[in-house]
Amino acid sequence: MRTTVQLSALLAHPEWAGVTILAADADGTAVRAVQTVADLRADPVVARHSLLAVALSGDRDDWHLDALLRRAAAAGVVAVLLPGTEPLRHASRLLAGRVGITVLGSPDPLTVALAATRLLHEPEQVLAELLTRTAAVCTVAAGGVDEVVAELARAWRRPVWLLDGTGEVVAGTRPPDADEATVLTRPVGAGRSPARLAAAVPAGIPAEVAAVEAALGVAAGTVGHRLAEKRLAVERDARLRMSLLAELMQPAAEPDPGTRRRALDAGWQLEGWHIGIRIDVPASVEPVAIRPEVLRAFDTAQIRALVVEQGTGWGAWTTFAEEPAPAELQRHATAARRAQSLLRSSLPSAMGVGRVQRGVAGLARTLGEAGDAARLAATRSSSGYFVHVDRLGLGQLLLAWTRTDTFLPAARSMLEPLRDQPGNLLRTLTAYLDAESSLTETAAVLGVHRNTVAARMARAQELLGVDLVDPDERLALHLACRSVLFHT
Amino acid sequence: MSGWHHAPVANVLLTTGDVEAFTVGLTLLGSGGGGNPHPFRQSLRRALDAVGGEFELRDPADLGDAPVVATGMLGATSVLTEKLPSGHELRDAVHALARWSGTAAAAIMPLESAGLNGLLAVTTAAELGLPLVDADFMGRALPRVDQFTAAATGASVTPFALVEPGGQAVLIDHSSPRALERIVRSVVAQGSGWAGSALGPYPARSLATGACAGTLAKALLLGRAHAETGPEAFAARLGGRVLAAGRTVEIARIPSATFGRAGIAIVDDGGAVLRIEAENEYLLALLDGVPVASCPDLLCVLDRRTSDPIAVDLLRPGDDVLVVVLPGPPWWRATPERLRHVDPRSFGLDCDAVLLPDVA
Numbered sequence: 001m002r003t004t005v006q007l008s009a010l011l012a013h014p015e016w017a018g019v020t021i022l023a024a025d026a027d028g029t030a031v032r033a034v035q036t037v038a039d040l041r042a043d044p045v046v047a048r049h050s051l052l053a054v055a056l057s058g059d060r061d062d063w064h065l066d067a068l069l070r071r072a073a074a075a076g077v078v079a080v081l082l083p084g085t086e087p088l089r090h091a092s093r094l095l096a097g098r099v100g101i102t103v104l105g106s107p108d109p110l111t112v113a114l115a116a117t118r119l120l121h122e123p124e125q126v127l128a129e130l131l132t133r134t135a136a137v138c139t140v141a142a143g144g145v146d147e148v149v150a151e152l153a154r155a156w157r158r159p160v161w162l163l164d165g166t167g168e169v170v171a172g173t174r175p176p177d178a179d180e181a182t183v184l185t186r187p188v189g190a191g192r193s194p195a196r197l198a199a200a201v202p203a204g205i206p207a208e209v210a211a212v213e214a215a216l217g218v219a220a221g222t223v224g225h226r227l228a229e230k231r232l233a234v235e236r237d238a239r240l241r242m243s244l245l246a247e248l249m250q251p252a253a254e255p256d257p258g259t260r261r262r263a264l265d266a267g268w269q270l271e272g273w274h275i276g277i278r279i280d281v282p283a284s285v286e287p288v289a290i291r292p293e294v295l296r297a298f299d300t301a302q303i304r305a306l307v308v309e310q311g312t313g314w315g316a317w318t319t320f321a322e323e324p325a326p327a328e329l330q331r332h333a334t335a336a337r338r339a340q341s342l343l344r345s346s347l348p349s350a351m352g353v354g355r356v357q358r359g360v361a362g363l364a365r366t367l368g369e370a371g372d373a374a375r376l377a378a379t380r381s382s383s384g385y386f387v388h389v390d391r392l393g394l395g396q397l398l399l400a401w402t403r404t405d406t407f408l409p410a411a412r413s414m415l416e417p418l419r420d421q422p423g424n425l426l427r428t429l430t431a432y433l434d435a436e437s438s439l440t441e442t443a444a445v446l447g448v449h450r451n452t453v454a455a456r457m458a459r460a461q462e463l464l465g466v467d468l469v470d471p472d473e474r475l476a477l478h479l480a481c482r483s484v485l486f487h488t
Numbered sequence: 489m490s491g492w493h494h495a496p497v498a499n500v501l502l503t504t505g506d507v508e509a510f511t512v513g514l515t516l517l518g519s520g521g522g523g524n525p526h527p528f529r530q531s532l533r534r535a536l537d538a539v540g541g542e543f544e545l546r547d548p549a550d551l552g553d554a555p556v557v558a559t560g561m562l563g564a565t566s567v568l569t570e571k572l573p574s575g576h577e578l579r580d581a582v583h584a585l586a587r588w589s590g591t592a593a594a595a596i597m598p599l600e601s602a603g604l605n606g607l608l609a610v611t612t613a614a615e616l617g618l619p620l621v622d623a624d625f626m627g628r629a630l631p632r633v634d635q636f637t638a639a640a641t642g643a644s645v646t647p648f649a650l651v652e653p654g655g656q657a658v659l660i661d662h663s664s665p666r667a668l669e670r671i672v673r674s675v676v677a678q679g680s681g682w683a684g685s686a687l688g689p690y691p692a693r694s695l696a697t698g699a700c701a702g703t704l705a706k707a708l709l710l711g712r713a714h715a716e717t718g719p720e721a722f723a724a725r726l727g728g729r730v731l732a733a734g735r736t737v738e739i740a741r742i743p744s745a746t747f748g749r750a751g752i753a754i755v756d757d758g759g760a761v762l763r764i765e766a767e768n769e770y771l772l773a774l775l776d777g778v779p780v781a782s783c784p785d786l787l788c789v790l791d792r793r794t795s796d797p798i799a800v801d802l803l804r805p806g807d808d809v810l811v812v813v814l815p816g817p818p819w820w821r822a823t824p825e826r827l828r829h830v831d832p833r834s835f836g837l838d839c840d841a842v843l844l845p846d847v848a
Contacts, residue, residue, distance in 0.1 A: 041838070061740060061751055063765055063774055064838070070777025090738035091753030094761045095777055 003120055004030045004049070007079055007102060009204025014157035015115035016106075020085045023096035023103035029078050034117045036110065040064040048076040053113035057083035065092050073099035081109045123207035130156065130211040131218060138222035145226045146171045152199075152219050156212060159200045162223060165193035175200055184209070186216035188224040197223050238288045241266065241308045245315060249364045268306060269319045275329075276354035276366035277305060277316040277336060278374040281347055287314055294343065301339035303332070313349075313374070315367050324356060333388055340386045350378040350385040379486060382431050382445055411480035417463040425463070428456045430481040437468065499550070500622070500705040502610065503542045507532055509711030512797070514606040516710050516814065517703065519786045520800040521769035522603020522629030523565030531575075532607055535614040543614060545622035545704050546595065548695035555689030556621050557582050557593035559612055560605035562633070562650070562672060563682030566801060568604070577651045577684025578612040584649040584657050585686045593689055597621040599636070601703030602629035609704075620704075621692060627700030627817025628786055630830060631747060631768045632669050637699050637819060638690075639665035640829045648672070648687045652680045700819040710814075719795045719810050728814035728844060731773055731780060732762035733792060736807040750800055752789075754809060762811060764789070765837055766800045772832045772839060773811065782842045784816035784830040815844045 007029040010016050033050040037043075040058040044050075052072050058064065060082075069092065072080055078101060085105035088096070096103045106112045118126055133155045141151040145162060149172040153160040161172030163185070178200045185198040197220045201212045244266060247259045255263070255270070263270050279294065281287070287309035294307050294314055305316040318332060333353065340351040352373025354366035369389045377387035418425040428446065432453065435441035439457075443450040466473045502510060510532075511525045536543055548556070559578045561568065586592045596616060598609030601624040613620035625636035638645050645668055647661040658675050660668060676683055695701065713722045720730050738753040752764040756775075765772040770787035773780050781787055789798045792808040803809075815821075820830050821843060828834065831841035 061742060063751070063763055063772065066761075066763055066774055066777040067779070068777075073777075089740055089751060089753070091751065091761055091763045094737070094753065094755060095763075098759060098761055098776060 003123070003206060004032050005116070005120055005206070006204030007031055007051075009202050010116055010119070011104075012202045013115070013119070013205060013208065016112055018085075018108065019081070019104050019106045019112055021102065022082065022085070022088045022105045023093040024101060026079070026102050026104075029102055031078060031116065031120070034113050034120060035077075036113055040068045042068075044068075044072050044075040044077055046075045050075075050077050051079045051081060051113065051116055052077045053081040053109045054083060055110055060084070060086055061089050065089075066095050069095050069099055069101055069103070073101055077101060079104060081106060081113060083107070083109050119205050119207045123210060126207045127211040127214055130215045134215040134218045138219060141222075144230055145223055148219070148223055148226055149197075152215075156199060156215065158212065161198055162188070163196045163198055165195060170195070174198070184213055184216055186213075186220045188220045188227065195224075195227065235288060238291070238309050242310065244268075245308045245310065248360060249367065251364075255360055269321075270360045270363065273320040273323050273356050273358050274317045274363045274366050275320075275324075275332060275356050276363065276368075276370035277303075277318070278310075278313065278352045278354075278367065278370035279316065279340075279343070280313040280350045280352075280374045280378060283312045285312070285347065287312070290347065293346065297339045297342040300342055301335045303335045303339055315370070317363060317367065320356075323358075329356060336388070337384070337386050341384055344385060350374050351387075352377050353386075353388045355389050382427070382434060407479075408483055411483050414477070414480050415464070415484055418460060421459070421463065423452075423456045423459070425456055425460045426481065426485065428453060429460050429477070430485055432457055433474070433478040433481060499547055500545045500708065501542045502536070502545060502704075502708065504533055504536045506708055506711075507536070509715050510704075510708050511607065511711065512714050513707030513709065513711030514601070514603055515797045515799075516714065516786060516788055517602035517606070517627075517707055518629040518797070518799070519602075519769040519783070519788060520629075520766060520798070520803075521631065522600065523561065523568065523605065524799060525604045525607040527569060528604065528607050528611070531611055535611040539614050543610060543620065546619050548597075548621050548623045548692045548699070548701055551595055551619070551621065551692035553691040553693055554594035555591050556595045556597050556623075556692050556695060557585060557686050557688040558597045558599040558625060558690070559609060559684070559686040560599040561608060561682055562685045563676035563680075565604055565682065567681035571653060571681060573684075574653055574655075577653060578608055578686065579615055579684075580651040580655070580657065581649045581684045581686035582612070582616065584651060584659060585647060585688065588647050588649065588659050588661070589689065591689050593618060595619040595621045595692060597690075597695065597699070598624045598704070599685070599687065600624055600626040600629060601700070601707060602626065606704055606707055621695060622704045623695040623699040623701040624703050625699055627703050627819050628784060629769050630784075633672055634665035634669040635829055635834070636665065637826075640826050641698050643690075643694075643698055645687060648685065650675055650683045650685050652683045654680060656680075658683075700817045703817065714795065719790050719812060723812040723814065726814050728786075728812055731775060731787075731811040731813055732756040732760060733810045734762075734808070736803060736805050736809055739803060739805055752803065754811060764811070765832075767835055768800060770800060771835050772837050772842075773813070779839050779842045781813040781844070782832045782837075782839065783835070784820040784827070784841070785843050786814040786816055788812050788814060813844060821846070 007026040011019060011026055030049055031051045033047045035045060035047060035050050036053045036055055039056045040054060041064055044052050080101055081104045088103060137151045137155045141148045149160050149162050153172060159175045161169050161174045164170045182202045183198050183200050185196045188195040188197050197216055199212055199216060201209055244262050248255055291307060291309060298305055303318060305318045307314050307316040336353050343349045352370045354369030357366040373387040373389045377385045380387060415426060431445050432442045435445060439450045439453050442453045461468060466477060468474050507529050511529055514525050559582055582593055596609060596613035596618045598605050610620060625638055636645055645665050646663050647659060648668060650658040660671055713725055723730055732754050734754050734756040736754050740751040742749045747767040750766040752766060754762040756762060760776050763774045764770050772782045773787055789803060790810045791798055792810045820826050827841055832839045
């Protein structure tokens with residue numbers, strides 16, 4: 001069988017990068033042979049579907065070009081490759097269209113013709129050459145998967161990218177216009193849904209497609225290896241962090257020198273003031289794998305914190321060398337809230353923030369407070385699943401007291417009139433009281449108009465028969481709301 | 489019907505009524521060059537009126553050894569319409585030549601029986617009161633003096649007199665045709681752009697074989713045929729054929745070493761691409777990349793609506809044209825040695841002459 005390559009595919013091939021179309025388009029033109037002649041006066045040999053390369057440049061405007069086009073058409077030539085990329089005379093373009101010959105221009109027609117010859121007639125050489133280059137890349141490329149994929153793209157001069165099991169691009173760039181039919185993929189490693197290495201190679205040049213297929217096989221091994229290495233390193237680091245933090249959290253008065261040394265090696269500053277942050281997620285989330293997302297959220301929110309996997313979530317803390325000023329604490333609290341809202345967009349997370357504490361013992365304490373706050377935050381959708389201990393010191397105490405068997409029924413009966421009323425009056429009332437009786441803030445928290453809040457509040461007060469101006473009634477009502485909501 | 493080269497050769501009468509046909513015929517013989525004779529039709533009419541309304545075109549063989557002087561304009565004929573002639577250049581050149589050679593002209597012949605020069609020979613002969621010999625050194629329009637039939641046969645092309653419109657006169661003698669061409673070209677280029685010239689004298693008898701005889705009569709015949717029938721029929725009637733009919737899509741004018749080169753593309757109504765390579769004249773035609781006609785045959789581009797011949801420098805993109813080829817002067821076609829002087833290669837076009845079949 002004679003090999004055929006599509007002219008359009010050749011034009012898209014990297015080795016044909018300098019070739020431009022001077023006359024007639026290349027669509028649907030198939031090339032089966034390549035011949036080279038010296039100049040415009042030469043006689044092409046008869047060869048159906050051949051590409052005729054003219055080696056020496058002649059006068060573009062000369063009528064010999066027209067005569068050559070005519071002779072070439074008679075000889076079965078489908079494309080003529082001229083030296084230089086200057087435009088043709090109109091007459092020559094018209095004639096090329098009439099006799100059905102695509103005219104191409106290249107600064108170096110001989111090299112280009114040679115490349116076409118190899119792609120047509122020497123697929124083994126193309127394959128061997130690409131495999132050699134791929135093997136070299138796999139051996140030499142330093143760094144992780146990203147670097148390997150980038151090097152492969154350079155070596156193959158085609159887009160190369162890596163997909164994870166769910167089909168998301170995790171390394172390299174998939175060209176936005178990549179046609180599914182032109183994408184070659186190769187699984188990396190085994191398993192039910194393994195990662196896949198992919199390359200976009202336009203169809204039309206069988207030799208290149210075969211070569212890249214084979215090279216993908218070679219590269220997939222290396223990529224798989226690098227992926228495993230990376231995974232191992234990540235897990236090792238996580239284990240080290242987790243054990244170190246566990247030791248620091250021991251109730252012992254002072255950590256031993258070995259632990260201090262390890263903390264120093266890990267870049268943890270034990271002295272100074274710490275603010276602990278605890279992030280809880282459902283058990284289905286794998287903290288080691290998702291940690292980069294947490295780091296990204298912190299980075300975006302501009303919080304500098306160390307993040308350690310802890311149970312079903314992460315413990316994190318920010319360390320200040322000097323005691324932070326109130327303004328700085330305020331900025332930190334705002335940033336933490338922002339980090340939570342960023343995280344929450346992709347994870348069902350709850351975040352608690354502890355108070356500022358000093359030294360190693362302080363670190364354990366603030367992380368403990370943060371843990372409590374996070375547990376509390378899990379039920380508080382009105383605050384975006386975010387609780388800051390500094391703002392809830394007294395509240396916590398009172399809340400603990402309200403969890404008694406006598407208070408809850410009383411609270412329920414007190415709020416009974418609000419039950420089954422339109423407009424979720426209980427939630428509105430709670431949010432209103434949480435928001436220091438600010439209509440605007442309540443409206444923002446609930447996502448409704450402030451007039452709606454005002455109307456609901458008026459109705460709630462009417463139904464309950466209470467006056468919120470009275471501090472006693474206010475406090476009782478707030479406690480009742482919190483405990484009923486908390487326990488339902 | 490035979491081709492025009494079998495028309496009666498001499499002793500044809502040119503009358504005032506023939507002026508239009510004569511002019512068109514000369515333009516066709518110009519093959520796109522030769523200079524436009526139209527502005528001089530009135531002076532031709534006046535000259536003919538002055539000699540009784542008719543003028544005889546004489547057969548060179550009838551004049552024995554009478555000394556005949558050839559005359560005509562040289563240089564850029566387009567300048568002629570801007571830098572008007574005094575009207576005495578050709579006459580003065582004939583006189584200058586007589587002073588140098590010591591032989592007064594007994595008859596006048598055109599050096600080129602095409603375009604402007606064919607017409608000016610008639611007015612000059614009438615003005616000088618000398619017979620006009622119907623023989624010339626080109627048989628059609630050709631650009632260079634080294635393309636004279638005299639140059640091809642090895643006859644002398646000197647002495648050669650040049651008179652510029654200001655009256656400045658140059659006389660050249662003992663020059664080879666190539667040297668003469670170089671000198672004449674420099675004089676004209678450095679001078680006024682064009683000049684009247686005269687050379688000879690030649691014994692009349694020698695012109696019957698050493699020059700193209702009967703070209704003026706053929707101009708008349710061509711012009712009449714052109715007026716009588718449509719261009720397509722007329723091309724066939726004169727042994728020629730139509731190469732293409734369609735629109736001019738491209739004219740690329742390129743300066744070259746000799747005269748400006750023009751590459752013309754015409755798309756035939758049927759889709760074929762006709763490419764014409766031209767200098768002062770249309771020289772070579774390629775249809776879809778195949779050479780189909782060339783000099784010395786007469787390539788003529790005619791306005792499709794009026795059938796008027798269009799000169800190379802007046803053709804414009806968008807012109808709707810008819811391209812015809814008519815048989816060239818038989819003198820040049822007679823032997824390969826002669827053909828060599830006027831084939832495409834003599835114009836720097838690397839292509840053999842492609843001629844119409846001989847209509848012998």
